[in-house]
Amino acid sequence: MPHIAEVIVDVPVLQTNKPFHYEIPQEFEQRLVSGMRVVVPFGNGSRLVQGFVTNRFEASDYKGELKKIEQLMDLMPVLNTELIDLGEFMAKETYSFRISCYQTMLPAVLRAKYEKKITIVDDLEEEIFFEVFRGKQELPWEEVIDRDLVKLMLELKAQGKVEVNYEVKDKRTKKTIKRVTSTLSFEQLEEIREGLRANAKRQIALINVLQSIDSGEWLDVKRLNEEYGITLATINVAENKGWCELQDVEIYRDPFENAQIKATTALRLNPDQQIAYNKISNKMDENVHDVFLLKGITGSGKTEVYLQTISKVLDENLGALMLVPEIALTPQMVYRFKSRFGEKVAVLHSGLSEGEKYDEWRKINNGEASVVVGARSSVFAPLKKIGLIIIDEEHETSYKQEENPRYHARDIAIWRGAYHHCPVILGSATPSLESSARASKGVYTLLELKERANKKALPEVSVIDMREEAKKGNRSNFSLSLQAAIQDRLKKKEQSVLMLNRRGYSSFVMCRDCGFVLGCPNCDISQTLHMDTKTMKCHYCGHEENIPTICPKCHSKNIRYFGTGTQKVQEELQGLFPEARIIRMDVDTTRRKGAHERLLKDFGDKKADILLGTQMIAKGLDFPDVTLVGVINADTSLGLPDFRSAERTFQLLTQVSGRAGRAEKIGKVYVQSFNPEHYAIQYAKNHDYNSFYKREMHLRHLSDYSPYYFLVRISVSHENEMTAAKKIGEFIHFIQPALSDKAIILGPTPKSIARTHNRYHFQVIIKYKKEEALSNRLHELLANTQKDQAKGLFISIDSQPMNFI
């Protein structure tokens, strides 16, 4: 057996992507496998850190003496070889460290946690030993609370009497139950019973039960106690005497334990669906990786295509991965998968407790679940053989992680699809421009569903000009037409969904009379309001000006920051319709576990007439009695200082419109806007994705943005403004020589929130088409700045950033 292990270590300050070699002690020789977590000594002090074993070798080229692995943390590997490789790819693509990639792949309970403690290594004075250490060899660091104690510890350390140690903690919690079975025959038990005293009532009861079960049958110890009063102590005694055997078995916490799920079967596909199904299915038969863009209007039956292609995957004993944006991961959505595939489905979403998430993860890792439905991070689900990967609502920005490692689930999915030689489906009614562009170039294969599955037309959308409302003297959040429509639905006992667009809340300034939004004179995007400096700033080029008090276009004084809260809107709505039953859904009302599900269920059970909420109600809901959708303020997302703001607005309006009229009754949508002629709103009104795409592509081309250019953003922050500014300058200096003259550098500029937590933030954006040397140079930058980072400079590199606020 090779006795050198290659380990990626978790060293919080000086991170490295380089693996280290360790000797495998004899006692672990047989058990240690790549993908296990280990505890290893690291650095001069040989302090103990966690690491992942990524390989085993016969010999090491390391010259010095190798340190030994201290401890194994797993009995089974937590990463398979595919995920080990994926971590290497991901670290490179996302400019992050392999260790953080591996930790990201695992459920939180398996992530490293360190406990700092003080250990006695030499005799202490008795008084200190008993008073401070309370007669124990160790003292947890948290208990060293006051200054005097810290001083004492420093002295003891200097005298070589104590050491500071880090212990790696495993937070894992398995849920287990105890069960018992008989090890003797009926007759043998009968003999024992005859030898017992008559008052040994509990033992007799246990023997009766043991005699009543079939050989190999197990009984739950808890039930024995509840039903027969037989305690664990009695069973322990019996086990010692050899009458029975006790066992701990793992069980899974089932978040859907009490849900009544009715089985469903495949629907007969319509011709468009059938074509899509056949094309995907052919690739599966050929065992070939391909990326499909499944573009289908809301309600066109994309999900049915997912279900049937997954079903084929299961017939071949492979696994399937289905990603859904967190907010669309509604009980309705999960129900559709559970009702088709039952126990084979594992669901991963943020509403689960850490223990529940770990259970679902184990089911997948053990091969008990073969369909994984989940949000972004489920893309790392440890399925062993994957036959299909689906990303629903592929345009959703939540697929990009906004913290290190800054990966995009789409990229990971495509990597895994290539690894497993299987198709990847990207589904959406409003695909991202990037994906559409790839489909039109033939990089992805386009599949289209152009009609609703029930043949119903998409709802009619009316855009309401809120400037006219203002002129009529209606200063409320509800136009007269929307008010009338709500009144009508209340009368007919039909339901309404009202959405308050909260994106970019209060961060920009708009004229209430003419809809004017203050843009940057250089950049064609809106400027952001900075409360800290009381100025308007452009994010991209750094342009800065005073907050306007008079509208430059119509000279109205009604220009102010734009936005309003859901609670305020609810009060206003209730005032207008005192009899209406309103459910409000926003971050405040859905914070508690299960609240999201409960509110939607109540609405589905018709316990309310109106569902009022933020973007979280725009996706995936399918309620047959909803015949009215109202968008209270379409403009907020248009005002974002982001080149994707029109795209986001178009997508959001299309999604939310799709909630109306999904069943028999015809739906109607009202979109309220101060910019009704904006192309994003007009194309959404006409359900015209293709024209929107053309127009937007043209604009992106003119301004050199994605998908014509790639983007990378380098951000730094420091407590000292000068240091941060100086450093970002140095970094650009370092990167520039690696770039061709085709690359475009924007900045450096202060970030939109230039100061947070007393740190100053700066960023630079590089736009490029093809820069061979850029990636390596950025990795060098990361490696070279470790010393700066140890001294409090934060640096992050975001490849293809999705968020500019």
Ligand code: ADP
């Ligand atoms: P999407 O995911 O594209 O929004 P869904 O898959 O949710 O669309 O389908 C919308 C509705 O149409 C659902 O109620 C679904 O059961 C129904 N449906 C889908 N495909 C078919 C079909 N082939 N025949 C009948 N009904 C269908």
Ligand code: ZN
């Ligand atoms: Zn104006």
Ligand code: ZN
């Ligand atoms: Zn600008």
